[in-house]
Each structure stands twice: as C-alpha cells, then as structure tokens.
Amino acid sequence: MTPRHPPHAVGDLALHDVSVAYGSLVAVSAVEAVIEPGTVVGVIGPNGSGKSTLLKAIAGVLPLHGGEVTLGGEEIGRHAAEVAFVPQREEVNWEFPVTARDVVLMGRYRTIGWLRRPGDRDRERAEQALARLGLAGMGYRHISQFSGGQQQRIFLARAMVQEPRIVLLDEPFTGVDVTNRAIFHEAIREFAAKGVTVLLATHDLEEVQSTTDAVLCLNRDMVAFGPTATTYTAETLRATFGGQLAVFAAP
Amino acid sequence: MIDYVTDPLSYPFMQRALIEVAIVGALCGLVGCFVVLRGLAFIADALAHAVFPGVVLSYMAERNILIGASVFGVLTAIGVGVLSRSRRVSEDSAIGVLFAASFAFGVVLISMQSGFRKDLGSLLFGNILGVSQQDVVITLVVGVVVAGVLLALLKEFTLVAFDTTMAKAAGYPVFALDVLLLLLVSATIVVSLQTVGNILILALIVTPPATARLLTDRLGRMMLLSALLAVTSGVVGLYISFHASTAAGATIVLTATAIFLVALVVAPNHGFISGRVQRRRGQHHVHHYHPMSEEGPASEG
Numbered sequence: 001m002t003p004r005h006p007p008h009a010v011g012d013l014a015l016h017d018v019s020v021a022y023g024s025l026v027a028v029s030a031v032e033a034v035i036e037p038g039t040v041v042g043v044i045g046p047n048g049s050g051k052s053t054l055l056k057a058i059a060g061v062l063p064l065h066g067g068e069v070t071l072g073g074e075e076i077g078r079h080a081a082e083v084a085f086v087p088q089r090e091e092v093n094w095e096f097p098v099t100a101r102d103v104v105l106m107g108r109y110r111t112i113g114w115l116r117r118p119g120d121r122d123r124e125r126a127e128q129a130l131a132r133l134g135l136a137g138m139g140y141r142h143i144s145q146f147s148g149g150q151q152q153r154i155f156l157a158r159a160m161v162q163e164p165r166i167v168l169l170d171e172p173f174t175g176v177d178v179t180n181r182a183i184f185h186e187a188i189r190e191f192a193a194k195g196v197t198v199l200l201a202t203h204d205l206e207e208v209q210s211t212t213d214a215v216l217c218l219n220r221d222m223v224a225f226g227p228t229a230t231t232y233t234a235e236t237l238r239a240t241f242g243g244q245l246a247v248f249a250a251p
Numbered sequence: 252m253i254d255y256v257t258d259p260l261s262y263p264f265m266q267r268a269l270i271e272v273a274i275v276g277a278l279c280g281l282v283g284c285f286v287v288l289r290g291l292a293f294i295a296d297a298l299a300h301a302v303f304p305g306v307v308l309s310y311m312a313e314r315n316i317l318i319g320a321s322v323f324g325v326l327t328a329i330g331v332g333v334l335s336r337s338r339r340v341s342e343d344s345a346i347g348v349l350f351a352a353s354f355a356f357g358v359v360l361i362s363m364q365s366g367f368r369k370d371l372g373s374l375l376f377g378n379i380l381g382v383s384q385q386d387v388v389i390t391l392v393v394g395v396v397v398a399g400v401l402l403a404l405l406k407e408f409t410l411v412a413f414d415t416t417m418a419k420a421a422g423y424p425v426f427a428l429d430v431l432l433l434l435l436v437s438a439t440i441v442v443s444l445q446t447v448g449n450i451l452i453l454a455l456i457v458t459p460p461a462t463a464r465l466l467t468d469r470l471g472r473m474m475l476l477s478a479l480l481a482v483t484s485g486v487v488g489l490y491i492s493f494h495a496s497t498a499a500g501a502t503i504v505l506t507a508t509a510i511f512l513v514a515l516v517v518a519p520n521h522g523f524i525s526g527r528v529q530r531r532r533g534q535h536h537v538h539h540y541h542p543m544s545e546e547g548p549a550s551e552g
Contacts, residue, residue, distance in 0.1 A: 059420035080422025087416040096288055096413045097470045106410050110421050115403050142468040158417075168420070 010072050011037040013058075013166060013197050017067035020050070020057040026065060027053045031222045035199075035214070037165070038192045042212035042228070043201040046241050049219045051201035052088065055168045058199065059085045071165065081110035084159035084167045086152070089174065094144050100154045101126050101139030107162035122161075129157035134183055149180030156187050167191055169200040173207055185211055208232060259493045264380050271382045271390055272485035272503065275443045276455070278394040280463075280481030281401060282439045283456040284474050285432060287464060289412050292457050293343065294331055294433070297350040299440050299452045301327040303357035306374055306444060311364065316374075317389060320444060324437035327353075332430035354449075377448030377500040379489065390442045397435050408432060409470060446485070447500035454504040455481060462511040465518040480510055 012034055019029035028050035035041055043051045056062040058069050060077050069076045076083065084107065104126040105118050112118055118126075130139050133153040138146075146154065152172055159167050172184065188211060191198050199216075202208065208215060208228065215232050217223040217240040224236045259265040286295045305323030309316045327350070334342050361371055373381070401408070411418045411428050419425050436456070443452050463477035488503030495502070516523045 056416070056420075059416075060422065061416055061419040077422070080420065083420050083422075085417050085420035087414060091416045092414050093288070093412060096409075097464065097468050097473050098409070098413055099469070102409075102470070103413070106406075106414070106417065109406055109410060112406075114407070117406070162421075 011165065011195070012070075012072060013037075013076075014070045014073075015058070015067070016070070018054070018057060018064060018069060019066040020053050020062055021065035027220065028057070028218065029066075029221055031067070031216070031218070031225075033216055033222075033225045035197055037195040037197055039214055040188055040192050040198045040200070040212045041214045041216055042208040043199055043216045043218060044203065044205065044208055044240065045218035045223075047203060049240075051203075051218055052170050054216075054218060055085075055170050055199060055201050058166070059083050059168050061085070076166075079165065082163075082165040084162045084164035086155040086159055086167070086169045086172055088170045089148070089151075096143075098143050099140055100130060100135065100143060100146065103143055103154050104129055104139070104157045104161055107158040107160070110162070125161045126157070129160045130154070132160070133157050133187060148175035149177050152176055153180065153183060153187075156184065160187070160191075164196060167196055167198045169198065171202060172200055173202055173204045181207075205237075255494065256490070259490065264382075265489075265493065267382050267384060267387055268379045268489055268499070269486060271387050272379060272446055272489050273482050274387070274390050274394050275446045276459075276481035276483075276485035277478045278390075278397060278439050279443055279452075279455040280459045280478035281398055281474055282435055283460040283481070284463070284470070284477050285401070285408060285412065286436060286456050287460040289432075291436065292453065294335075294346065295436055295440065295456050296453045297346045298324065298327055298331065298433070298437050299444075299449055300354035301350045302437070302441060302444070303354050303374075303449055304360060305357075306449070307357045307360045310370065310374065311360070315385075315389075316444065317386075317441060320441040321438070323353075324441045325434065328433035328437040329430060332426070332433050335429070336426055373448075375448050375450050376498060377444065377446050377451070379446045379499045379503075382445055386445060393438055393442045397438050400431070401435055404428070404431070447503055451500050451504045454507060455484075458504070458507040458511050459484065462507075462514045465511075465514045465521045468520065481507065484510060 014035075015031050015033045018031040020027050031054060033041075043054060045051050053062060057064055058076065060080055060083070071079045071082075101123065105122060107129075108118060108122045108125065112122060127136075127139055130136060133156055135150060135153060135157070143151065143154065156172075169188075173181065176184065188198055188200070192213075200207075200211070209232060212228045214226060215228050215236075216225045217231070217236055219240050219242070223240045224231050260269075286292060302320045302323040305319030305321070306316045307319070309319030312319075330349070331346060334345055358371070361374070364370065407418075407423060407428055410421075411423065411425055415425060418428075439456065440452055443455060446452075447455055459481035460473065460477040462480050463473045466476060467473050484507035485503050488506035489499055491497070491506065492499040492502035514522065519525055
C-alpha cells in the first residue's frame with residue numbers, strides 16, 4: 001500500500017490521524033506522531049483518556065476506526081511478530097498452569113512457528129532473559145508464585161526474547177516497588193539502545209521525566225506530542241489532565 | 252476376587268464398552284483441560300444440549316446418531332464463536348436461551364414417537380453397553396484427529412488462553428483458534444454422547460481436568476493426569492455398574508466425582524489439608540498479587 005503521508009526514515013513508527021472506537025463511541029482520535037527507532041515514548045493522560053486503547057490499536061488488538069499506523073512505511077499488521085505487548089494485569093489468566101519460563105517462551109512462539117515445539121536454544125534464551133532481569137533459577141515456578149513486580153519482569157523478559165522492533169507497555173509500573181522499577185528502567189534503556197521503540201502508557205507522572213524521551217499527551221483527543229524536555233510542561237499537563245492535575249505533582 | 256475383573260470381559264458388549272470408555276475418557280480428559288482452564292464449562296454444557304435435536308433426528312431417520320450430532324455440533328460451535336465474539340454482556344443469556352430451546356426441540360421431536368420414554372432415556376443418559384464395533388472405530392478415529400489437532404496447536408491454544416492480548420498483538424488468528432477449539436470440544440461431546448449421554452457429558456469433560464489442576468501447576472502434567480483420571484473413572488465406573496447393576500453413565504460420573512473429592516482434600520498445593528496447614532503457618536503456596544500487598548499501593552490517579 002502507498003502511504004498517504006510522506007515516507008519516513010526506515011523503521012519509523014508513524015501514527016497518522018489515528019482514531020479508535022468502541023461501537024459508535026470514539027474513544028481516541030486525532031493522534032498524529034512520527035516516532036524514530038530507539039525512542040521511549042510515554043503515553044500519558046488521566047484515567048479513561050484512551051492510553052490503553054491507543055496502545056492496543058497500535059498492536060492491532062483493537063481495530064482502527066480511522067487513520068493508519070505504519071512501521072517503516074508499511075502497515076504495522078505486517079510486522080505483528082515484531083510487536084511485543086505487555087498487557088495490564090487483569091488481562092492475563094493467572095490461574096493458567098504455566099511457569100515463568102513457559103511465559104517467557106511465549107515470546108519465541110512466532111519465531112518457532114506453527115506446529116513446532118520450543119527447542120533447547122529457545123529455552124536457553126528464556127533462562128538468559130530471566131537471569132538478565134534478576135530471576136535466575138526461578139523459571140520453574142508457577143506464574144502466580146511471584147510478586148507483582150517480579151511478574152512484570154517476567155513479561156519484560158518475554159518481550160526481550162521476542163526480539164521486537166516495538167514494545168508496548170500498558171501501565172507497567174502498577175504495583176511495582178522501587179527495586180523493581182530500577183530493573184525496569186534499565187531494561188527499557190536497553191531496548192532503546194538496540195533501536196527498539198518503546199511506548200509505555202502510564203498515569204504515574206513521576207516516571208515520565210526519568211524514563212521517556214518523548215511524551216504523547218492524550219485526553220481522548222491527542223493534546224500534544226513532542227520531546228519530553230519541551231513538551232512535558234505545566235501548561236501541557238494542565239491541558240491534558242484539566243482539573244485532575246492537582247492530584248499529581250507538577251514538574 | 253480376580254473374577255470381579257475378568258468376568259465382565261467374557262461379554263463382547265463389555266469389551267466394546269471398556270474400549271469405548273477408555274478412548275472417550277482419554278479424549279474428554281485432554282480436551283476438557285482447555286474447557287476448564289478457559290472457563291468454558293457453561294459453553295460446553297450448552298454445546299451438549301444443542302446437539303440433541305441432531306441426535307434425535309438421526310435416530311428417527313434410523314441413521315448413526317453421530318451424523319446428526321456432528322452437523323448440529325459444527326453449527327453450534329461456530330454459532331457460539333460468533334456470539335462470544337460480539338463481546339456483549341448478554342452473550343451468556345443468549346447462549347442459554349438458544350440451547351435450552353434447542354434441547355427442548357429435541358425432546359418434543361422424540362416425544363412425537365410412540366414409546367419414546369425408553370428412547371429418551373438412552374439418548375439422555377447414554378447407552379455405553381449398546382455401542383457397536385463401528386461406533387468404537389469412529390470414536391477412535393475422531394479421538395485421534397481431535398487429540399492430534401489439540402496437541403499440534405498446543406502452544407497457540409496456550410497463548411490465547413493465558414494472554415489473549417499478546418496473542419492478538421503477535422498476529423495470531425485468535426477468533427479462528429477460538430472457533431477451532433469449540434469445534435474440538437463439540438466433536439469430543441458428539442463422540443462421547445453414547446458413553447454418558449447428553450446430561451452427564453459435562454462431568455466427564457470438567458471433573459477429571461479440575462481434579463488434575465488441583466494436583467499440578469504444569470499444563471503437560473495436567474493434561475496427562477486428566478486423561479489418566481478420566482480413563483480410570485470410566486473403566487472403574489463401568490466395572491462398578493456391571494457388578495452393582497447401576498446405570499453405567501451415572502456410575503462413571505460418580506466415580507470421577509469421588510476421585511475429585513479425594514484430590515480436593517489431599518492435593519499438595521491447592522487441597523483442603525495443605526491449605527489449612529499453610530494458613531496455620533501463616534503462609535500460602537500461591538502468592539496472589541494484590542495492589543495493596545507488600546510492594547505498596549499503586550498510584551491510582
């Protein structure tokens with residue numbers, strides 16, 4: 001397909017006039033952004049502003065109502081195998097009998113392909129990723145036997161072994177303590193250093209300044225998009241959060 | 252004592268019944284794992300009821316009941332898939348209304364026949380002692396195909412069951428996989444109907460996997476254990492029914508239930524006893540995350 005907007009540098013993630021709807025209710029609209037590889041973007045906005053909805057639309061989990069999402073000029077659906085998604089806690093079936101290693105291995109499934117089983121190399125990769133995130137030797141445990149922060153790290157490990165170009169993190173800091181956050185920041189930086197684009201939806205504004213290169217401010221409509229240094233201002237935040245700003249510490 | 256085991260084997264109908272119940276048990280045990288893990292018990296029950304008119308129609312036309320049941324099974328599996336795709340709040344009710352109606356339609360159909368009470372009984376509660384050699388062969392073939400598909404797509408079914416969001420993001424055809432799973436459940440129900448019948452089939456699909464889940468935290472072991480338990484329940488239940496002259500299907504179900512109750516008490520991690528011991532020690536095997544746990548509350552905006 002031919003993009004309707006000018007082509008971007010190789011690997012750019014481009015959101016062009018993106019809108020997402022639930023039935024007739026438009027939940028997100030007018031999202032316009034071009035994100036270079038290796039950028040960490042914070043998607044911020046009040047509860048119900050459509051952060052999670054936008055991430056899911058980018059991932060192809062929800063259909064677009066309008067506009068287009070492209071990766072390197074091609075429709076992003078063609079690169080689904082390279083899009084890693086760390087969902088919110090409620091979306092995962094914690095009672096399912098899987099170990100931490102099983103969960104990480106899921107990141108390899110597309111590479112392994114249909115009808116094949118994970119091999120020794122895949123298992124090795126999974127163990128390495130777990131070790132990299134401070135969970136060495138714990139891969140045999142059932143997923144519900146970990147703390148909230150550890151569970152999030154397991155999902156990050158899963159994203160790592162997928163070797164993605166895009167990583168989407170939906171409220172990754174929910175219930176994550178200080179130690180876990182440090183490991184998290186390091187992992188996100190590592191992704192960025194490898195040229196992986198990271199989008200993280202969060203309402204935890206303390207995280208935004210320390211973690212992100214750019215912010216996408218959302219309140220159903222996109223309010224602003226730009227480098228964190230120039231866009232993350234009291235003025236933009238007021239426009240994004242409106243009356244709810246008082247809840248957060250202003251930068 | 253040994254006669255207790257060997258006596259029934261001298262009857263060809265018991266030989267066939269034992270083979271049939273073993274195949275059906277293994278199949279229900281395997282497929283049932285995904286029914287239990289995905290919370291599809293209600294939908295499986297609905298499927299069992301929905302194929303009933305198909306069973307009755309084939310019976311009236313004096314054809315193998317598998318033919319009618321298969322047609323209705325495929326149609327309803329796809330119907331349920333479409334209904335649950337719409338993600339309406341009322342999908343449960345819609346499925347309930349449709350399948351209760353379908354079941355009632357089957358009962359009305361058969362009540363139009365003379366002497367329907369006896370037929371109704373065997374269709375509702377199964378007629379394991381009446382299976383023919385042909386039935387056994389069909390069950391085996393369907394069983395091998397269903398188990399083969401399930402195992403071949405095990406990692407995809409696992410991913411969809413554990414984390415549908417990631418499955419969709421990674422580009423898997425989640426809707427097609429869901430419908431396929433329902434078709435496998437449907438096929439399992441159809442070939443198992445003769446063993447325990449329409450009403451009790453749910454027990455064979457749900458009870459052994461639920462028992463196995465109590466005993467292990469690994470999917471592979473759960474599936475193996477579930478199949479073994481279902482086969483055991485089937486064979487033991489059939490023997491008991493032979494000697495005690497009780498209804499075969501119902502005795503099989505009660506055997507499976509007895510095993511479940513034992514597991515519920517003695518299971519190492521999820522059982523009643525271990526739960527009490529762990530509570531007394533102030534710990535619990537499964538750390539269920541809670542936003543207000545030791546890691547501190549999330550900063551909700």
